[in-house]
Amino acid sequence: MKSMTGYAKVEKVSEKFKVSCEIKTLNSKGLDVFVGVPYYLSSKEIKINRIIANRIKRGKAYLRLNVKFLTPVDLNIDYVMAKSYFESLESLREQLGIQNLLSVGDLLIFKEIFRGDFSDEVVEELWEFSESVILDTLKRLVDEREKEGQKLFVELNDMIQKMKEIVESISSLSFKLKGEIAKKIRENVEEILPEKVELDVNQFETAVALIADKADIREEIARLKSHLTRLEELIRSDEPVGTLLNFLTQEVHREFNTILSKSRMLEITNYALEGKYINSQLKEQVQNIE
Structure with a gap:
């Protein structure tokens, strides 16, 4: 896993040229490349874009190439x-x-x-040398993005594990849900009805069943477990997964919201709120991942 943010600079010297390349990358929904090169290498901008796109899949990439000639030029x-x-x-x-x-x-x-008068041979020789500098800079940049990605992995994994614990707690409480609903209904009815009036057992059970059905969160729990397992798989992947991670955090957010809307137990509400908060932190960090 790689971070989208990074910076690298490499400078190399030959007998004829001194070339420095500087690349920085920032967060972006897709891949946006901005290249700044001397006018005599402007014909190579498309090649530079392709080189970057082969190594960076997501983020804003800014490349600047500076050239100094060490021998006289016309x-x-x-x-x-x-x-x-x-x-x-x-x-x-x-x-x-x-x-x-x-x-x-x-x-x-x-x-x-003043403009240099460069032959095609000189331009190609300079490009060959400059290309090696660009490739070295990109390698250093990717290494930096991977190091930052490993730090993000630790944070994301910790958040996912906390949410898994929360979902397990909600799952355990959900088995007590029907009993809690029955208890609350009985308490409410007893407050309203006169003391000598007895409850109709069948009607009582029907009411409990109807309310329990509306408060049933087993499907939401199953989907949350599935989403969190998938999140674990993705953060261990070698492929660019930032877009998928962002989508899954939205799905997790939706499931916690549904649980909150159905909740009939304070404990479940508290756990769902905590899970929603952790997921919001996860979503924020996911924006930094390629």
Whole structure:
């Protein structure tokens, strides 16, 4: 089991390049990939998306690739763009009454004026090296997500075990339900009827049976046990299970709610409320799982 949140950074140096890759991932309903690379590697963005999608199934992934050339490269200078910037700066200087004259250094901050002239061979060589950096970064990221996932596993398993104990307690109490209903009905009737009036046994049993049938929670208990067993299986799976876990927590929530609506015993109500609270914590943590 993996967490959806993670961060990794790797930097590698060759004779010609220094490449650093930084990836961070956040929670998301699906997989959303955002890639930032230098313009001369923009043709590789689709490949990068595929590489990420093969290793991450869910979450928002932000990748940034930085490249530094360690050997001289040919540059193209956009003289038209440079002249436009210079004239705009000169106009600004005159309008503001700045005495200092402009220099070439003032234009160096506009990086779009200078573009490297890279051959296809250089781009492919750089991509081959950059791809290895990306793969190493992804491996480190996945390792971090797995470590965080193991911490989440411990918490989730503890919550599931607590809910299983609660359901067993509710199940034990459910066998006493009919007797409790009969006792309450008898007490209520005796308060209402005159002392000399005797209860009709058949009518009494029928009333108890009807109310007990409406308060029967055996199906809800069976479904809860099934859902909790499935939750245990999923958190031990090697596959991405976050979406399934989220769905099951909704089903568990529904069963506890139904038990609360049917409950005729304070003890069952208290247990169901506790189970519902723990399940809400479980649901919150599940949002972090891939």
